[in-house]
Amino acid sequence: MNAATAGYNFAYLDERTKRMIRRALLKAVAVPGCQVPFGSREMPLAYGWGTGGIQVTAAVIGAGDVLKVIDQGSDDTTNAVNIRRFFARVTGVRTTERTREATLIQTRHRIPEVPLTEQQVIVYQVPQPEPLYKLEPRRSAATRLHAWREYGVMNVKLYEDIARWGRIDSAYDHPVLVNGRYVMAPSPIPSFDNPKMHRMPALQLFGAGREKRLYAVPPYTDVKSLDFEDHPFKVEPQGHACALCGSTDTWLDEVLQDGGARMWTCSDTDFCRERREEKQP
Amino acid sequence: MYVAVKGGEAAIAASLHLLDEVRRGDPAVRELAVAQIREQLALAVDRVMAEGSLYDPELAALALKQARGDAIEATFLLRAYRTTLPRFGYSEPVDTERMQVGRRISAIFKDLPGGQVLGATFDYTQRLLDFGLLADEREPAPQPVAAVAGEKAETGVAPALQQLVAEGLVEPAVPSAGDPEPEDITRTPPAYPMNRATRLQMLARADEGWVLGLAYSTQRGYANTHPFAGEIRAGRVPLELVPDELGFAVEIGEIELTECQMVNQFVGSAVAPPQFTRGYGLVFGEGERKAMAMSLADRVLRADEFGEEVTSPAQLQEFALSHGDNVEASGFVQHLKLPHYVDFEAEMQTVRALRQRHREAEE
Known part of the structure; x- marks a missing residue:
């Protein structure tokens, strides 16, 4: 650590705060998908920019961890760079852009394309942990609905989507049922990523700093995207191939080019790099 | 051909440098001392202390200086500092x-x-601009x-x-x-x-x-x-x-x-x-x-x-x-500046599919 961070504890937060967060995380792991209130601290990062994610990362990171931070699937978006720099500065741990090398991955809006393993933990930044908030803005009332497992409002919403649009209109942050019990917000990942959460070998932790809530999905837990028997949840292909690696089974960013042309490239930049390297002898 | 944009790190470093420069303003104008802010912009300092919930006029004045006078940014700076302070205990209720x-x-x-x-x-000033204050130095108070x-x-x-x-x-x-x-x-x-x-x-x-x-x-x-x-x-x-x-x-x-x-x-x-x-x-x-x-x-x-x-x-x-809470509100409103292109792409896919359906229905 350098002089500027000399006055700070390892990973910025003091040990008592980390313990408080870990206790909340243990509860979250014990009750998969249930939102656990925690004493969210004010972080040197703006609310809405990953304060929940960095508190969870700070609470679980150890000196031996290798950290990867992505935003929109990319390691090089400014906020990902900033969070990675922050942890490099306050922990001195090794950072990486390679998904396979990382032991701890903090993400915003994507799940890496490479299947994660039991040796890895993924931390999601969550802007709005309450999946029912558009239907019931009062958190006191929404908490009761979760307790009673009363998800009728959500089913009606999904039904109305189908009646109106012929499909469910949540292209991202599509709600999931965790372990057959709690309806949970997967954070604003594209629905394309939802199936990756199901029985994932890695521990999935979710942090919402501004809303002061944590939740978790333990390894190998059932995560089912909400749907109906006659309108099953399905991932629709984008119908394009990555211009860099040729991939057709990954989430693609649409890039507008000068002259109005469009190209599609992998949103997961590390995965794209890996595929290209495989192809080259 | 497009290659994924690299250089976020360099851009951030350049932006920080620029921020330092604009904070200082015209170097021909004397730099503002923290003590001047504390003494002469005391109400701004008080507001930052109140909303930062930390009673420290010196640091609140520093935060205002660093934040270029933005009260909410200064409040944020003070809160982010406050959160690292150990809790000795709770005072008796003030009387x-x-x-x-x-x-x-x-x-x-x-x-x-x-x-x-x-x-x-x-309350009883007549809210007339006091052009006398334009002068840099005035007679002693x-x-x-x-x-x-x-x-x-x-x-x-x-x-x-x-x-x-x-x-x-x-x-x-x-x-x-x-x-x-x-x-x-x-x-x-x-x-x-x-x-x-x-x-x-x-x-x-x-x-x-x-x-x-x-x-x-x-x-x-x-x-x-x-x-x-x-x-x-x-x-x-x-x-x-x-x-x-x-x-x-x-x-x-x-x-x-x-x-x-x-x-x-x-x-x-x-x-x-x-x-x-x-x-x-x-x-x-x-x-x-x-x-x-x-x-x-x-x-x-x-x-x-x-x-x-x-x-x-x-x-x-x-x-x-x-x-x-303006630190929460300011952060969340402004997080919309962060990239959302993955979600937006997902939404575009939905809208394109719906438009396709609409076209088919019309034909």
């Missing part, structure tokens, strides 16, 4: 009766027991009035409402019935419904503009409180702490506070005779506007206690309180 009042006014007494003290106020008259700030001024409370006309200033020991909102996440002590904490560090707007709405018919400014006082109060190893209170310093006791709408029932109720406001430093607004907001939020019908946004606890 505003022991305040050295620099200002004390009441709107409900023609002849206020203990006397009105105007102190330094903008005039002799303080109090010193001229040989007076000192008064301490131990009894609350203006004391007599009316003794007669039972105004409710006493005690915690609301059933309220537990207050929780620390920076340690325990807020849960609704919220007791009054916790609500007051939320309001004390809420954004002044937000609280002012809430209060104003209650005066324009969105809820109603029939307010009268019972007493507003500002000045220094001693702060006491009981160290574990001593077991008795030790004075650890003084802080400046502004307190507002608003006298409101009377209530009564079959069992209790009618009496005026109160709204309460208390903020760090000189923050009269905020303290008054807070007292109005506090009173309407007591709707449950008095069985009043909840009809307006200012009365809704979750609405009024959870959106008043």
